[in-house]
Structure formats: structure tokens, C-alpha cells
Amino acid sequence: MTNISREIETVSKMVKIYCTKKHFTKSNLCEQCASILRYTEAKIKECPHLQETGNKPSCRRCKIHCFELEKRAEIKKIMAFSGPKMLWRAPIDYARHLFR
Ligand SMILES: [Zn+2]
Numbered sequence: 001m002t003n004i005s006r007e008i009e010t011v012s013k014m015v016k017i018y019c020t021k022k023h024f025t026k027s028n029l030c031e032q033c034a035s036i037l038r039y040t041e042a043k044i045k046e047c048p049h050l051q052e053t054g055n056k057p058s059c060r061r062c063k064i065h066c067f068e069l070e071k072r073a074e075i076k077k078i079m080a081f082s083g084p085k086m087l088w089r090a091p092i093d094y095a096r097h098l099f100r
Contacts, residue, residue, distance in 0.1 A: 007044050011075075012037055014082035022081070036074050043067060 019025045019033040029037065043066050067075070 004044060008041050011040050011044070014078055014086065015040075017082040017085055018078045033078075036071065036078070039071055040075060 015029060015033050015037045019029045023030045023033065025033075028034075046066065
């Protein structure tokens with residue numbers, strides 16, 4: 001798996017956990033969570049660092065700040081909620097640094 005698809009998979013798992021527990025959804029995400037996930041996916045795919053080097057640095061240190069502040073806060077909230085629930089999964093370490 002590429003870095004891109006691994007990141008997207010991790011993010012979608014986190015959004016799923018968050019939505020299930022917070023918004024009591026079952027198999028599908030609510031509209032709000034689905035849209036934040038689409039947004040994040042698009043940003044990950046657009047990331048110029050990934051395209052140039054195939055290796056994405058921490059978004060926190062990234063100078064571009066491609067995430068809108070509001071969306072960024074939203075993702076951080078989701079990560080803070082779902083992160084600890086995913087500690088046993090390896091890819092989490094990879095994703096956690098992204099939005100810290
Ligand atoms: Zn939701």
C-alpha cells in the first residue's frame with residue numbers, strides 16, 4: 001500500500017469510530033462526517049510533498065497549511081477522540097502526527 005492510501009484508510013477509520021460513537025450512526029457516516037472525510041481525502045491526495053517525494057512530512061510542520069482552520073479543528077477533534085481507541089493499530093502512529 002502506498003503512503004497515500006494508508007493515510008486515507010487510517011483517517012477514514014478514525015472518522016468512522018468518531019461518527020459511530022458520537023453521532024450514533026450505523027453503517028454509513030452522517031453528512032457532516034462524510035464531508036469532512038471527503039475534504040481530508042482530497043487534501044491528502046493534493047499534498048505536494050507526497051507527490052514530489054512520495055513521503056509526507058507532518059502537516060503540523062508543513063508550511064503550506066492546506067487545511068482550512070475550521071476543518072483542521074474538526075479533524076483534530078476526531079483524532080483526539082478516535083486516536084486512543086486505535087492505539088493497538090500500527091498505522092495510527094503514522095497518522096497521529098499529522099494533525100497534532
Ligand atoms: Zn458523524
